[in-house]
Amino acid sequence: MGYYHAYLDSYFTGVNRYLSDTKNIKGNTDSAGVRAYVQKYCRENPLKDYMDAIIAVVNELYPNRTK
Secondary structure, eight states: OHHHHHHHHHHHHHHHHHOTTOSBTTTTOOHHHHHHHHHHHHHHOTTSOHHHHHHHHHHHHGGGOBO
């Protein structure tokens, strides 16, 4: 799982840099909470891929991001 976690963290860094109104997409959510969300998404959607899970978590976190 280490590579998946590293990819997720890197993706969030990209989101933070790309969105001009976002300092931290995770807001007050810690890394363990984000990973739990992704794992739950993957269990509930076994035919979806990892990128779908990442997009879903970004959409979930976006309203509570740190600006």
